[in-house]
Amino acid sequence: MVLKKELMNKKQNNHAWREKLTNILAQFANYLLILIIALVIGALVMYLSGRDPISAYGALWEGAFGNGYRFADTLDRSTIMILAGIAGSIAFRTNIINLGLEGQLYIGAFTAAWVGFTFTNLPSIVHIPLCIIAGILGGALWTLPVLYLKLRWKIPELVPTLMLNYIAIRLTDYLIAFPFRDPTAPMAGSPLVAASARLPKLIKGSTINIGFIIAIVLIFISYWFIFKTKVGYEMRMVGLNQDFAAAAGLPVKKSIILAMLMSGGIIGLGGALMILGFFGRFLGGFSSGYGWDGFMIAIVAQNHPFAVFPAALFFGALANGALTMQSVTGVPQAVVAMVKGTLVLFVTVKIFLENIRKGLKKWVM
């Protein structure tokens, strides 16, 4: 009798293990499939407009991973992608449609820059954290109007967050055109931040700096936060079913507020790292849509911090490689936006996954 039960248990465990394996393989295959679709579509557009996709993609790869320095630069580009992706993930997991990452990025970048160029007599060890905190606060505070509209007036955040993007860009444009204008800047920009606020570089010959380390650390922190803490649990449940969370006594309002503030704060951090690590000053139009990259990465990574890393790396590689691609083959960088967009277009298609899973099941089970 005992032997039979043991056999039954073993069979069940075996079954469960095979099922899990099937699921993981199916997910992997699905991602591969949509990646191929995205790259093919990009290639198609290039071909139809008289360009050679093979050499374009080749140059892209070279530019991103061609040598050690380029690889380090790719990692540097990935820093903002990681932070944007996590910012998006935290919001989406709580079912907050924060489309205002771009605006929060600009505000956070500016506040960090402000602390960077306003205070000139601080040691690095104090100045850098101060700037970073300013960046976080800037990004987070920029979400307050949306929170007010949502919580008090039940106005969904989708449109207000978008509007605040345009307002943020124009606001910061104004600030660097008038009160904080630096006439010596090559394009419209703020004064340079003090040397004490610049992030130490990691590798000579590349732009990579400690910002990358900060981003990696944040991946682990956000994993722990989302899955291992009380507040993370609350936010996840509110995101999965707000009615259930309320009926069960979970603090719904607090979770919404935290999710929005954290989302803005993390991408504000990203803005700070961009200014302190790469640009050295707040430059008008410095963001080539990183807020939207954050949205896309979060969707592709299904809001999981560990999946954000490879997605962010991919986006960073595209960003870095695209420069080389454009200068070497003349293919405009914008083709990369098309590849990214296509990826996201197909990533929520469930049918591929279902069919792949069915096929794999026959093979694995």
Added chain:
Amino acid sequence: MVEALSVKNITKTFPGVVANDNVSLSIEKGTIRAIVGENGAGKTTLMNIIYGLYHPDSGQIFIDRQEVTFLSPRDAIAKGIGMVHQHFKLVPSYTLAQNIALGVEPRKGILINETALNNNVQEIAQKYGFNINEKEVTANVSVGEQQRAEILKALYRGVEILVLDEPTAVLTDIETKELFVMLRNLVKQGITILFISHKLREVVEISDDISVMRAGKLVGTVKRSATNERQLAEMMVGRETIGGRIRKQSQKGQLVMDIKDLSVCDNRDLKAVNNVSLDLYCGEIVGGAGVDGNGQEEFVEALLGLRDISTGKIRIDGQEVQDLSTRKIRESGVAYIPSDRYRSGVAIDASIWENMVPGEYYVKPYSNGLSLVMPEIIQMSDNLIKKFNVSTPGIEIKTGNLSGGNIQRVIAARELGLEKAKVVIASQPTRGIDIAGTEAIRQMLVDYANRGAAVLVISADLDEILALSDRIVVFYEGLVIDAGYYDKDIRQRVGWLMTSGKDHGVEEGTHEQKAK
């Protein structure tokens, strides 16, 4: 006899279940045929096949002795069959006339001819003796009038066979009587009626013949004059089980929850709960009877802090709780089984343990500082699912993968399993659950009361109320009226109160009574 409709050897299978197993029956024109059976017996599937929504795997359908095949409801309507669904298919913002004529609107060029529309509808209404305000917006009329519109929708298209799916589920006793009068009138005009129900008393009252289904098979057809409720129940269930009174004896203890002068508004800011007072005592089960929509939902939500209160006080063990958060109210000892388990009971994409711990995760030993202590959580969840017989391969799987009955067990396990609650509020706890699950959950509630908690069961299923309650109150248009303790006449008292808010024999004007 003139045969209106018959089906021969209809079989329909869905993945894992044979919904209809070789069913054959024949219905005479101008009669009312009731199809009865428990949840899952196959009645609705059969009706959906007759109506053209489903295609049978095998078998034939005959209308006026001609074989027909339906590819869609449009074909069925063309052949003269119309269905009135349990959940109305009316667009809330359209007028009744617009809904009735939806799909067959009279036209003036490419535009709708509004005058013709309203006139045609009035004509049909008068022809069949229906009273209806066709220009009223559907969302603003009573449930009874909406049902009349649903019926007219079918008659407008010239149907001669009307299929009604659980039509009395949402009606009060008075509205039900009105419906039956209308059905008798229709039959006199030659309309044939198929009536699905599980309410044997009504079926015996209105039908000419009754077909009983069980587990997909047709058990038999009897003439109303030749049968009674008891026999039908036996045919339905296969064994003698009616009047299942589970509650044997009770021991009333002290007052634990007292609700005074509670008024609550609904989502449209209209008063849904009107100056209600109710006392709940330890060890006592109070049954809240009443058709859906008389304020039950708003009342329960107010008790749990999920809805704002206009006036009133709610006290638990003497402490006022009406202004507290849901969490604090639950910490005072309130357990809640919500009526809509998919909306408020669980998060279907979350794992079982995630649905098990919302009440405990934030205290020791389930959390430590900022973090969750997973081993403790896992163990607690494991224990609870074993204790409550939840059938699942593990606690990591998505809760949505479980059956309805098992999900309800998870909810019961969460709310009742740790035996901490002083007050249990269960709203429609066995709605849509299979027989075994229903019995289990009812027994859980009784056990909990026996252990000394106060239990409030709100249910639109009168049989459930009668099976469980020590004392019954009736929800009627925002009032909660005491029907007294369970005795042999309670059914009648409750029936009167559900219909009119007045106890039979009580003078006009004294319609508000406090529960003792």
Added chain:
Amino acid sequence: MGNVDLRSILTIALFASALRMATPIIFATMGGIFSSHTGIFNVGLEGMMLIGSFFAVYGSVQTGSAYGGLLYAIIACLVVSLLFAVLHLELKANPIIVGLALNIFAVGMTNYLLTALLEVYGVYKTDLIVGFNELEIPLINQIPILGKLISGHFPLVYFSFVSVYIVYLILYKTPFGFHLRAVGEKIDAAESIGVNTKKMKYYGLLVSGLFCAFGGTFLSLSYLTLFSEEMTAGRGWLALAAINFGRMRPVPSLMACLVFGFADALAVRLQQFGLPSQVVLMLPYIMTVIVLFISAIIAERRKKSSLKKGEEDVEFSPS
């Protein structure tokens, strides 16, 4: 900063430009209303309009006529909305994400083609682009004040107002409209009378594409005859706010569009008075938030009047 006299700001010319600047928003709004009524909140209006703008210019150069440009825009937008429809209705992708991804894709594609096809960066402007000409209406243009307001607009401006009426007529006065709206409001009712709900949803999305083509064409072939990167500047989002404000009804939504058009026109006018462009250009977006705010206040007040026996609030929003 010049003399800011209200009289000199609120001129007839200002209101006339308000009408002109409302036009693309009106088109996008009408398109969005169509698909909202089938239950799909189309957040891709912005990208669809941008594609319309690009292909209108491209088509204008290729065919040598403004209407030729319009035709190219219509085809391009229909293709894009068909893609949206297939992704959502056949491949079961999430419509909000598809819409947003479409916007990103549209920006990428138009920027790419700007360089790869038209061989410029940032802005494409040449004399080869043939735009629409303003229409003077005889007799009306002689009415003092009102004449300047109504006459002298581009044909698409007039058409945008006509389209509001057409949309109203179709949705609320034809059987097709009733069937379509049932799909979004109570899909069971639509299915029970044999409406092909998937087909209706296709129509909803294709019609939004069609309207976005008109809106985009107007942007690049009327007052301005050029294409610049991301020239739709958020009008697709303003349309969503207008739809929300008007609770998916054409005429109330039109009101919001006029307010947005006015804000746009005011922003331009104020710049002429020396106010910094960056600040003034915030105006339309701030206005949008205010409009949403007002509709929320009205909604709250509407609920509080328990005496009002109006229609059920058929609100449509994704969150």
